[in-house]
Amino acid sequence: MLEIKTINNIYSESVIDLILNIQQKEFNVPITIEDQPDLKQIEEFYFASGGSFWGTFINGELVGTIALVKFDENAAAIRKMFVKKEFRGKEHNIAQKLLEILIAYCNENGIEEVYLGTVSILKAALRFYERNHFKIIDKELLPVKFPLMSADNVFCFLHLKS
Known part of the structure; x- marks a missing residue:
């Protein structure tokens, strides 16, 4: 049985193991x-700013995650x-179900611009984002307020109102 739900600090160890x-x-x-x-601080880092963190469970096992960091009023x-x-x-x-939940959350919460960073070796991830209308940007x-991760070297953008 597949279940997707918001997750918090209680799940930190499972999230860390998976990722x-x-x-x-x-x-x-x-x-x-x-x-x-x-x-280790899911609630403080994601929820406090107006973002969220979701986990996918199959028969109780965490098998997927996606998170959203709100860093500006509509971004x-x-x-x-x-x-x-x-x-x-x-x-x-x-992955598709997680992304759709995240985009629905954005639409419900006035977030119009969605960005992400990833690493170039994750070719399938890049194809997935492109299939979902993300554009690669420099x-x-x-x-300015985008939360950069040191490992990321490819960046994507999706405008939800277009």
Whole structure:
């Protein structure tokens, strides 16, 4: 059974296990938990500013995440979009469901501009964002308040009102 729900600090350890495994072991991204203190402070980092954090569970196991950091009145950044390898693809369609929930949240909360940063080795992720109408933009075009992650080297933008 697949369930998607907002998650908070109670789930920090599960979130950290899921994300670090994908980042470090699967894609060899040189990033640690110290580089991502937000994962230990989900409520303070995501919810306090008007964003959110969602998790996908299958039979009680956390298999996917997506988060939204609101950094301006009508702008936010997608963070922590990860799906466990064996649950990726069209069969479960988890990434698509997570993105649709995030976009619905944006529409309900007056967020019109959605940005994200990722790393160029995540080719399937980039294709996924492009299929969902995100445009790749130069780093220089990011808003001043955009919360940069040191590992990110590709940036995307989606205007929800167009």
